[in-house]
Amino acid sequence: MSTRIRELRERSNLNQDALGERLGVTRQTIAAWEKGQRDPTMTQLTALAAALGVPLDLLLRQPETSPGAERPTLLYRADKRSALSDLDEALMIRKAQDYALVERVTGTLPLLPESRPMTGFDPEQVERVAEETRDWLGVEHAPLGDAIALVERRGLKVIRGRWPASVFGFSAYTEDWGGLIFVNTHQEEHQLPYERQAFTVMHELAHLIFHRREYREPTTPEGKKDPREDVANHFARAVLLPATALRADLRGYRGRWLPEPLLIDLKLRYGASVQTILYRARDLGMITDRQFGMQLGQLRKRYPDNFAEPPEPKCPASQARPRLELLVFTALVNEQLGESRAAEILGWPLQAVRKELELWLPEDDAA
Numbered sequence: 001m002s003t004r005i006r007e008l009r010e011r012s013n014l015n016q017d018a019l020g021e022r023l024g025v026t027r028q029t030i031a032a033w034e035k036g037q038r039d040p041t042m043t044q045l046t047a048l049a050a051a052l053g054v055p056l057d058l059l060l061r062q063p064e065t066s067p068g069a070e071r072p073t074l075l076y077r078a079d080k081r082s083a084l085s086d087l088d089e090a091l092m093i094r095k096a097q098d099y100a101l102v103e104r105v106t107g108t109l110p111l112l113p114e115s116r117p118m119t120g121f122d123p124e125q126v127e128r129v130a131e132e133t134r135d136w137l138g139v140e141h142a143p144l145g146d147a148i149a150l151v152e153r154r155g156l157k158v159i160r161g162r163w164p165a166s167v168f169g170f171s172a173y174t175e176d177w178g179g180l181i182f183v184n185t186h187q188e189e190h191q192l193p194y195e196r197q198a199f200t201v202m203h204e205l206a207h208l209i210f211h212r213r214e215y216r217e218p219t220t221p222e223g224k225k226d227p228r229e230d231v232a233n234h235f236a237r238a239v240l241l242p243a244t245a246l247r248a249d250l251r252g253y254r255g256r257w258l259p260e261p262l263l264i265d266l267k268l269r270y271g272a273s274v275q276t277i278l279y280r281a282r283d284l285g286m287i288t289d290r291q292f293g294m295q296l297g298q299l300r301k302r303y304p305d306n307f308a309e310p311p312e313p314k315c316p317a318s319q320a321r322p323r324l325e326l327l328v329f330t331a332l333v334n335e336q337l338g339e340s341r342a343a344e345i346l347g348w349p350l351q352a353v354r355k356e357l358e359l360w361l362p363e364d365d366a367a
Contacts (some may be wrong), residue, residue, distance in 0.1 A: 004059060007087050008052040011162055013189050022051045023195045028119035039260050053347040055094055096353040098345040100155050100177045102327045110178025111155035118210040121227040130238030139350040141242045141268045149320035158201060160185045169200035169206050179208045194315045195273045202236035240272040241280040250286045271315050323333060329360050
């Protein structure tokens with residue numbers, strides 16, 4: 001348990017002082033727990049699990065999947081499965097199980113997008129499937145707006161959380177649970193911008209569509225380049241930045257330098273990073289490879305510590321409630337889930353759940 005306390009504290013980006021302050025204990029007490037020199041009391045363990053945002057039983061021991069439940073097999077972005085610890089995978093399994101439970105009690109069917117197997121990289125086919133996906137999302141050629149909320153509204157599970165800094169996101173599926181996309185919201189102490197998270201969701205959606213067989217029978221690509229990543233990146237760009245609309249926006253700049261103010265305007269309208277816009281302009285033949293390299297190189301030189309991205313302005317964060325949150329409170333209103341279990345699933349303090357629930361109930365019931 002001592003190792004898990006340290007690992008969970010570090011993945012929450014808390015030092016021993018900060019965690020001790022949350023729990024009302026000294027830094028020395030936290031250090032003693034992490035060295036195995038002293039064990040927390042059950043009351044302290046409960047508070048510790050809440051502070052670290054994990055179920056109590058995961059803190060006490062590595063949880064197993066429920067009897068008869070199918071363990072998801074994962075395909076990770078950029079093949080970085082090794083970046084996830086056993087604890088990360090255990091937490092992922094628990095979050096997926098909890099989400100599936102909430103869907104089941106509310107009578108909500110899980111979603112698994114249609115499989116369109118692809119070996120290698122066929123840009124034209126990727127473009128066609130991206131257009132079909134935009135139609136499925138109900139946007140056709142318009143900007144997506146809140147891309148993550150749109151995907152969730154269609155019934156796909158998107159689970160946000162803190163994962164190792166080298167992993168932007170990963171995905172999983174089972175026939176019972178449907179598709180799941182896990183999105184890293186932070187890198188160390190920095191919150192990842194909305195456009196980075198939206199790109200990750202579309203990237204992992206591509207893996208669920210094009211590379212479904214890889215989840216059960218992973219293969220290693222030959223050579224240094226992985227065509228699966230080319231497919232997923234191209235698909236994400238095509239969904240976020242529809243060809244017809246972006247060509248119209250750039251028609252006065254074909255083969256010319258794309259001014260940074262124009263790129264920032266497109267970023268805010270489409271919810272895509274400046275770097276993604278440059279890649280997409282190259283995809284569509286609006287700029288040459290040489291021009292692309294020059295502009296990207298300039299951005300990397302100007303903004304070396306921000307993913308070659310102008311730090312301001314930022315795309316607005318998603319304002320929609322996460323789908324899981326909506327389902328949990330629907331279950332609470334219908335008395336299909338207890339308050340304590342809801343707090344554990346959401347990672348909220350119990351009092352916060354009760355306060356929010358008052359807003360969901362008629363005044364007489366809330367009183």
